[in-house]
Amino acid sequence: MTEKQDKILSSALELFANEGFNATSTNQIAKKAGVSEGLIFKHFKNKKGLLDALYVQVEGKLGAGFTQIIFETDPKKVLKITIESPFMIPHEDYDFWRLQFKLKWESDYYNPEKMQPLIDKLAWAFEELNYETPEMEAKLLEQMIETIMVAILRQGKESQLAYKDFLLKKYEL
Amino acid sequence: MTEKQDKILSSALELFANEGFNATSTNQIAKKAGVSEGLIFKHFKNKKGLLDALYVQVEGKLGAGFTQIIFETDPKKVLKITIESPFMIPHEDYDFWRLQFKLKWESDYYNPEKMQPLIDKLAWAFEELNYETPEMEAKLLEQMIETIMVAILRQGKESQLAYKDFLLKKYEL
DNA sequence: TATATTTGTAAGTGATTACTCACTTTTTAT
DNA sequence: ATAAAAAGTGAGTAATCACTTACAAATATA
Incomplete structure (x- = not known):
């Protein structure tokens, strides 16, 4: 698990936990994690992959x-x-x-x-x-x-x- | 409360309760209620108004x-x-x-x-x-x-x- | 050092979103 | 009966959505 992968996951956790899964956009997660939106899909395939x-x-x-x-x-x-x-x-x-x-x-x-x-x-x-x-x-x-x-x-x-x-x-x- | 207003609310209830608020689109609600999408906003101002x-x-x-x-x-x-x-x-x-x-x-x-x-x-x-x-x-x-x-x-x-x-x-x- | 692989980006994609607007139909009040 | 108001439509809007793609930089392997 790279540093950025970890940052993506922790950002997603914070947003999912407090705003909800559907209420959170991949754009928000990328911004919070300080990475490009595309990287999320490279590492986790799709939004549901993050939740998994x-x-x-x-x-x-x-x-x-x-x-x-x-x-x-x-x-x-x-x-x-x-x-x-x-x-x-x-x-x-x-x-x-x-x-x-x-x-x-x-x-x-x-x-x-x-x-x-x-x-x-x-x-x-x-x-x-x-x-x-x-x-x-x-x-x-x-x-x-x-x-x-x-x-x-x-x-x-x-x-x-x-x-x-x-x-x-x-x-x- | 008109018949259609009631239908909109009951449709929204069913969808919100089972799919979630953010996972439900106003289009879905309108279809389920058998009304035009615009009518939802006439009666309830916005999507959150439905929830209220x-x-x-x-x-x-x-x-x-x-x-x-x-x-x-x-x-x-x-x-x-x-x-x-x-x-x-x-x-x-x-x-x-x-x-x-x-x-x-x-x-x-x-x-x-x-x-x-x-x-x-x-x-x-x-x-x-x-x-x-x-x-x-x-x-x-x-x-x-x-x-x-x-x-x-x-x-x-x-x-x-x-x-x-x-x-x-x-x-x- | 050369090359292959992984990590990362930025600018897109079509689809869907909540919502508006110009308009018609129905209901209500006089 | 007529005018005003309310109920209802459906096409259209800009914004946002999850996701893709073409390409560059970094890293690992040989």
């Missing part, structure tokens, strides 16, 4: 975020890390996640199974802690985490801090 | 959905109705709600205070039921309901039915 390249990156980040939780062996810690995870996202990754959630509404890219590894681990944790319906509890917590992430991306971490404490207390962590 | 008109309708539906909950005096019933509400949405209203959630990601239309009346009523209900932190419980339930609605809009009611029972049991309803 970004999507691979987003999926990578998602997987990386999971690993810590997946390899944790203490069920209480699994829940704790999960609840705290939305608050650990560095600010420079916000565009990544904004794009991820926006893509949820673009049918081509929506894939609910992406979260399955996390849900499975949470279900295991709830089972260890003798909850009655661990799968349901897992799905519920996963959905709540997702909702908190969305709220953080829109209103900032501070707006959701009380939630963290509330959830930690609710699950006796 | 739809937004008013969406806000109306939102308010209407609240009224039953707001006027309920039994706290347990307030929670029950709230939890059941996403499952009561008629299928023909799905486009409305899809647009509503899509607009959440457009800064111009995002207004988190819209849900406040519901949250206030839920907080009152939790207080009546002697929950420790009623405001927090209210926000949490509201967020869960929102998440369930999103899931229903994407995957259908059936996919979320188990949730309803789970939540009703959780709150002892």
